[in-house]
Amino acid sequence: MAAQTPARADILIRNGRLYDGTGNTWTLGDVAVRAGRIVAVGRLPAGYPADTVLDAHGLAVAPGFIDVHTHIEDDEVRQPTADNFLLDGVTTVVTGNCGSSRPDLRRYFRQLDSLHLSVNVASLVGQGTVRKAVMGRARRPATEAELQRMESLTDSAMRAGAVGLSSGLIYVPGTYTRPPELVRLARVAARYHGLYATHMRNESDSVRQAIQEALLIGREAGLPVQISHLKLGGQRNWGHAAELLQLIETARQQGQPVTIDQYPYTASSTSLSTLLPDDVQADGRDSLRARLARPATRRQVEQFLVQRLRSKGLRHFSYAVVASFPPDTSYHGRSLEEINRLRHRPHTARAEAATILDLVLQYDTGMVFHGMSEPDVQTIMRYPQNMVASDASIRVWREGAPHPRGYGSNARVLGHYVRELRVITLEEAIRRMTSLPAQTFGFTSRGLLRPGFAADIVVFDPATVADKSTFTQPHQYSVGMRYVLVNGRLTVREGQHTGQRAGQVLYGPGKQ
Numbered sequence: 001m002a003a004q005t006p007a008r009a010d011i012l013i014r015n016g017r018l019y020d021g022t023g024n025t026w027t028l029g030d031v032a033v034r035a036g037r038i039v040a041v042g043r044l045p046a047g048y049p050a051d052t053v054l055d056a057h058g059l060a061v062a063p064g065f066i067d068v069h070t071h072i073e074d075d076e077v078r079q080p081t082a083d084n085f086l087l088d089g090v091t092t093v094v095t096g097n098c099g100s101s102r103p104d105l106r107r108y109f110r111q112l113d114s115l116h117l118s119v120n121v122a123s124l125v126g127q128g129t130v131r132k133a134v135m136g137r138a139r140r141p142a143t144e145a146e147l148q149r150m151e152s153l154t155d156s157a158m159r160a161g162a163v164g165l166s167s168g169l170i171y172v173p174g175t176y177t178r179p180p181e182l183v184r185l186a187r188v189a190a191r192y193h194g195l196y197a198t199h200m201r202n203e204s205d206s207v208r209q210a211i212q213e214a215l216l217i218g219r220e221a222g223l224p225v226q227i228s229h230l231k232l233g234g235q236r237n238w239g240h241a242a243e244l245l246q247l248i249e250t251a252r253q254q255g256q257p258v259t260i261d262q263y264p265y266t267a268s269s270t271s272l273s274t275l276l277p278d279d280v281q282a283d284g285r286d287s288l289r290a291r292l293a294r295p296a297t298r299r300q301v302e303q304f305l306v307q308r309l310r311s312k313g314l315r316h317f318s319y320a321v322v323a324s325f326p327p328d329t330s331y332h333g334r335s336l337e338e339i340n341r342l343r344h345r346p347h348t349a350r351a352e353a354a355t356i357l358d359l360v361l362q363y364d365t366g367m368v369f370h371g372m373s374e375p376d377v378q379t380i381m382r383y384p385q386n387m388v389a390s391d392a393s394i395r396v397w398r399e400g401a402p403h404p405r406g407y408g409s410n411a412r413v414l415g416h417y418v419r420e421l422r423v424i425t426l427e428e429a430i431r432r433m434t435s436l437p438a439q440t441f442g443f444t445s446r447g448l449l450r451p452g453f454a455a456d457i458v459v460f461d462p463a464t465v466a467d468k469s470t471f472t473q474p475h476q477y478s479v480g481m482r483y484v485l486v487n488g489r490l491t492v493r494e495g496q497h498t499g500q501r502a503g504q505v506l507y508g509p510g511k512q
């Protein structure tokens with residue numbers, strides 16, 4: 001008896017190497033997609049009916065990549081097609097990281113629905129955002145009444161569909177928040193099966209204590225911990241990545257769910273103000289301005305900056321490069337050492353420190369900091385519980401000199417680290433980009449090539465996939481992503497964005 005003819009597929013991907021996202025070795029086969037879902041996977045019959053057939057001969061077919069650490073707020077409005085993510089194979093982003101999210105997530109999700117982005121979006125609720133809403137930038141512990149208000153804001157964010165709580169403990173007001181306060185809010189996220197994602201209090205000299213703090217919060221609040229962009233900054237800390245992973249692995253062996261993410265570069269990127277001592281930043285920009293207007297305070301802060309530089313074994317701020325400074329875009333891509341020279345100031349660390357304060361007071365300057373070692377990056381990359389994440393926003397074409405991670409993180413892992421350096425296998429890299437983040441963040445029907453799962457699919461050429469974005473020429477898309485489907489819609493075709501905008505909001509389990 002002849003088999004029943006299957007229902008017509010919208011898209012049929014033929015003859016690909018199927019990397020199903022589990023980390024298992026690839027198999028040859030086809031994937032059929034209908035109404036936004038994967039309906040069949042494997043060797044499908046020759047006459048399988050389909051509207052569109054994509055030939056994937058020689059190509060890898062994988063679940064769409066999930067980037068668990070992004071900051072898309074504001075740029076999603078300007079560039080809803082999210083080209084940098086799509087052309088890097090990313091079909092889902094998690095935003096609201098590092099303690100900073102939209103304050104009203106219910107409203108934000110409605111806004112995302114009406115914007116129709118090309119990527120799926122989930123959000124964390126930011127501890128810094130919640131604290132600012134209740135206490136501003138006050139540098140003191142919360143009172144019990146304030147704590148209860150913060151719990152209530154966290155509770156409504158979780159019911160709006162946040163996937164967990166994020167913290168950014170190098171940023172004001174995260175710097176002013178002690179563990180007991182974090183535990184109180186993390187417990188609220190735990191009630192709704194959210195996780196705790198943290199940009200830790202330190203990523204250089206005190207990174208071990210910072211990991212212990214993250215683990216403590218996870219244990220006390222009873223929820224999984226995601227350590228964001230694990231790294232070792234500062235030359236004197238280099239070479240200790242294995243120790244950090246051992247702390248994490250030991251916690252896992254004791255039954256604590258802990259995972260990490262990483263962007264595959266030896267430079268970080270954040271705001272210039274993170275170099276300042278945290279006390280001068282209390283109570284907002286006007287207070288900062290007032291404090292730095294006092295010559296004695298200004299002198300102390302300059303000395304602090306110089307000492308911090310010396311403690312890194314450096315003589316100049318050449319490792320710190322401006323990414324975004326709208327008041328003078330000619331600074332983009334230049335180091336603080338160069339900018340200080342351009343301003344005809346003495347070639348001393350002290351004068352550079354003064355230049356830093358001038359920039360900080362003028363604008364919240366975005367920076368790239370070159371401060372990690374390549375062997376540490378690779379050691380962290382080998383860790384099986386590590387996901388690839390960009391820590392980037394949606395890139396607006398040709399704007400600023402941003403860190404290349406926003407364009408090339410996934411392609412860089414697949415091309416440079418998998419194909420060229422063989423740091424991990426292709427199967428393993430894909431697992432870290434798909435099922436591991438899906439499982440960790442609770443995207444239950446994504447991250448695998450399985451019938452019934454959402455049809456987020458990337459078809460790429462493993463022989464040519466590569467990142468093109470560099471620190472000096474960041475505005476370049478990755479190459480090699482031949483087709484990308486988001487919820488069954490062809491969003492990249494022959495390496496070009498089609499303009500399709502089929503992304504959805506992905507809600508956490510607390511959604512009511």
Ligand SMILES: [Zn+2]
Nearest residue numbers: 098199228391
């Ligand atoms: Zn961060």
